Amino acid sequence: MKNVRKNFCTHFLAQLITPCGSRLLSWKDLRFLKRVSNKGSVPAWFNYLFNLIVILNSLSFFILQQFRIPSSHTVASISFIDISRNYWFNPQWAISFNRNTNSFLVGRVITTYPAPRNEALISHWIASSVDDLLSEFTACQGCASAIPRSSTSKTLIKRCPSEGCFSYVLLLSLIRYPTKPRTYIHADTRSVSLSASLGYAKSLLLFHLFAPVRLPPTNELVLRISDIQLPSSVFTLYIDGSFLSPPSRPASSMAYAWTAIDSDGFILESHYNIISSIFPSALRSEVFALLHGLDSLPRNSKITVATDCAQLLSLWSLYVDAPFIFRMLKEFNHLLWSSIRTIMLQKNLDVTLIKVPAHADDPLNNHVDALAKAAHTDSHLSSCPPSELMAPCILQFNSLPVDMxxxxxxxxxxxxxxxxxxxxxxxxxxxxSISDIDWACTKFCLNNNKQFASHRNGRSEFCGFRIKLLLDMLPTLTTLQRQKPHLYNPSWLCPQCNSFPETLDHLWTCPYILPEFSPLQTFKTLLLALQTTYLDHFLSASSLMPLPDSFAAEFMALNCWDCDPPSISCLRLTRGLIPISLTEFLGVYFSSPTIWSILDTPLHDFHFDLYVQIWLCRSIFFHHWELAQGITKKMKSSALGPSSILRPSSNIPLDSSTPSxxxxxxxxxxxxxxxxxxxxxxxxxxxxxxxxxxxxxxxxxxxx
Ligand SMILES: [Zn+2]
Ligand SMILES: [Zn+2]
Structure with missing residues (x-):
């Protein structure tokens, strides 16, 4: 399960498309860009994605309109020509765009001329195919774009025997063609195979040439979060958020406030409200105050925003006052930050954030602080619906935005x-009654890291034992009788005591006694040791309240320790199913993390002792008993009995005495x-x- 999750590697769509945001990258390009694994064939998820988003029969992988991503949110790592390198030993491939002929030019850099010329001499290479998902090129032997040979240095040209067509290109319109560090020409065929597809290189160049120019929004019907329009005389905004959480109130509540000041220090307007509860936190209320305040400003405002939240300042300089970075998407509240970026751009705002000391004598800061706190108790307020976010793309779960x-x-x-x-x-x-099991704690104890660490140390057999024990999948005689009734006579009883069916629970309760092996006696000893270890740990752990003198006696009286005969909750605990009666009793005195971490390791050790001292001994005995019955390994693995074709789930006996x-x-x-x-x-x-x-x-x- 853990492996599945580890391999459950997720990608953002923006990582899988071209820098211009309109085409899906080919698997070959994704591999070259190291965005996907270099091993194996094209996975099923990629084919699924391809069929979902690529326009039917689009040779260049153009994607449907609704999946396109604005180039402000795509990934583009552009390299420029390195003019300090020796072009002969470190060939640099380049792509440029000729605005006069509207055509791309792919070539090899022969030499560069620094400022004031700022030009490069490149040789012209022609794509071998019209399919721009390919990347094979042959040297042009002369075309209309070529410069006269006489105008170039003869010594330079002599060093390029394969190439026959050269041109000067402005360094400004030239970028590196993405390819492996040493991509050489096949001299005999005058051809070269570059790493990235021509389509990707074109997209990268177009991004470089055209994307940085941000066009003003063409759609005047802009979504708004605030319905307030402040006058242009606004000079400073004081903002504050307020967050109340349990136990001070039943559910957490977020509120925000801002006050707009003109240059003479007069209050133009104040506003406060509560925020719908999405990922509640103190920081979120602060970010929302900023978002709402900025959205209330008129276009082209130049203002100062005062906040007492230092974290807001550092996040602002990271995510708003800087080019877009992917790390933002890993933050909580990235949708709010994204919305702030959108507002800044759409309104062309010039904003400076300053820090004011909290709870000091800044009267305006105290004013917004009081307003935000008052919002929690104002029953006339209704929060803004969360759908009014202005981020370019919003992932929703059950119609709630995923802002984490x-x-x-x-x-x-x-x-x-x-x-x-x-x-x-x-x-x-x-x-x-499965509700008697503490599932969260059970899962915690099963999934602990120690178990997986021991897996790596070659104790995988033991890991398998723990899981099979939990799921009642150990090959006990009753399990084998169910799976292979033609080999294991259903009337056979436990080979050791010959008195009871050998079920999972019987492993610990088998009354068989030998001087060196007595399952029930061993089990009792191990369970007592587990109980003692737990008690010692809890007595020395930090508790929520002082432990009463009766704690030890009450702990030992829990029915999960009854082992003669074992109680149901004792047998459950043995399997690794933590009884809720145990965690509920402990929950009175200890926090859940304390309980879980104390229960975890001794249970692991208890299982290891059961494995070595009972299961392995029993299995050796069982093996000899099988041989005595004439059941060989070969028979077990090859025999296909009539019942073995049944689905395993239908083999599980269900307690028919339980009505529902x-x-x-x-x-x-x-x-x-x-x-x-x-x-x-x-x-x-x-x-x-x-x-x-x-x-x-x-x-x-x-x-x-
Ligand atoms: Zn040419
Ligand atoms: Zn027995």
């Missing part, structure tokens, strides 16, 4: 879905993730589905 690191967001979705998948597995439904079973609905993860957006924090804290369990028909399909 998108990769991390997708990872969260994956985690939420995998936990749900685990919880609705039919094998857990045979317990009549509670399960989480399969789309619970949507509400967990939505809840993360609205209330903030990790999705794992929003696992409220157990509290509103509904009785549903038993799920019979396996989602594993």
């Amino acid at each position: 690191n998108i990769r991390k967001f997708i990872r969260d979705i994956f985690d939420a879905k995998s936990l749900l998948t685990l919880a609705v597995l039919p094998r857990f439904n045979s317990y009549s 079973l509670a399960t989480a609905s399969l789309d619970s993860w949507v509400s967990w993730v939505s809840s993360t957006i609205i209330r903030g924090g990790s999705w794992i804290s929003h696992l409220d589905f157990w509290h509103r369990l509904t009785v549903q028909p038993l799920l019979k399909t396996s989602f594993w």
Whole structure:
């Protein structure tokens, strides 16, 4: 599962398209640009994307209008001609655009002439094919664009035996053609194969020549966040945000305020409001105050914005007062920052941010501070709908904007879905009340890093044991009897005690006694050791309140420690399913992170002891017993019994005595993730589905 997630590498569309934003890059170009893995064939997701966004039958991979990205948000790494290099030993390939003939010119740089000439002499190369996804070129032997041979240095030309057509190009309109460092000419065929496609090189050049010129918005119907229009006499804006969160109030609340001052220090207008709860944080309320204030300004304003939030200043210089960088998309509130960029551009604003000390005697700062705080309690206010963001592209989840690191967001979705998948597995439904298990803690203990570290150290067998133990997939006799009834007679009992069916739980409760091997005795000893270790850890951990004298006695009285005979919650804990009775008892005294981190490692060690002292011993015994029954390894692997073609999910016996079973609905993860957006924090804290369990028909399909 972890591997799937690790390989669940996400790309932004902007990374996969040409710098001009209108064409999908070919897989070959993406590889050359190192934006995708250099190994393997074209993956299915790329073909899917191709069919989704590329215009049908477009030879040059032009993409549908709705997927085009403005060139202000695309990736373009342009290299210019390095005039300090020796062109003979370090050939530089270049592309330029002739504005008179409206044609591209690809060539090799022969030499450059520094200022004031600022020109390069390049040889002319012609694409071998009209398909600009290719990158094969042959040397032009003379054409209309060529300069007379007499006007160039004969010594230079002599050093270019393959080339026959030369021209002077302004350095300003010339960029490097992206190719491997040493791309040489095949002298016999007078041809060269450059790394990137001609289409990509053209797009890069067009971006360089035309994209930096920002055109004024053609559409006058501009979206607005603020419905206030300040007069042009506004000189300074004081802004502030306010954030209240539990426990001071039931749900977190964000508000903002600004006050506009003219050059004489008179207040022109003040405004305050609450903000709809999306990724609530103090910083978000500050950023929103800035956004709303700027959107209230008239065009071409030159103003100073005063804030007491130092972080706002540093983010401003990083994301607004600078060219667009991709790192912004990894920030929380990137949609707000993006909207601020849009407003700055559309209104042609000249803004300087200054820092004023917080809670000092700046009366205007105290004024906006008080306004923002007052907004929380003003019942007449209604927040702006979140859809009024002005970012160029907005990813939505369940119609909520995803204003956080998108990769991390997708990872969260994956985690939420995998936990749900685990919880609705039919094998857990045979317990009549799965809500008695603390799933979040169970998943934490199973996924801890130590387990995966040990995996790398060659203890993968043990990792497999832990997972199979949790899922009841260990090859016990009852499992084998179900899977291969023609080899394992269904009437056979536990080979050790010959008194009970050998189920998973029987592994620990088998009454078989040998001087050196007694499963039940070993199990009791290990469980007692686990209990003692836990108790020691909790007694020395920092607790939320002083531990009462009765803590140790109450902890040891929990029914998950009852092992003679083992209680249901004891058997669950043994499998790695943390009983909710355990975490609820501990939750009175300790925070969840403390509980989880203490439960984690001793449980891992407990499982390792079970593995070595019970499972491995039992498996050696079992192997000899199988041989005695005439069951060989070959029979086990080759025999295709009548039942082995059945889907594994249908082999799982379901407790038919349980009339109806509670399960989480399969789309619970949507509400967990939505809840993360609205209330903030990790999705794992929003696992409220157990509290509103509904009785549903038993799920019979396996989602594993
Ligand atoms: Zn030519
Ligand atoms: Zn037994």
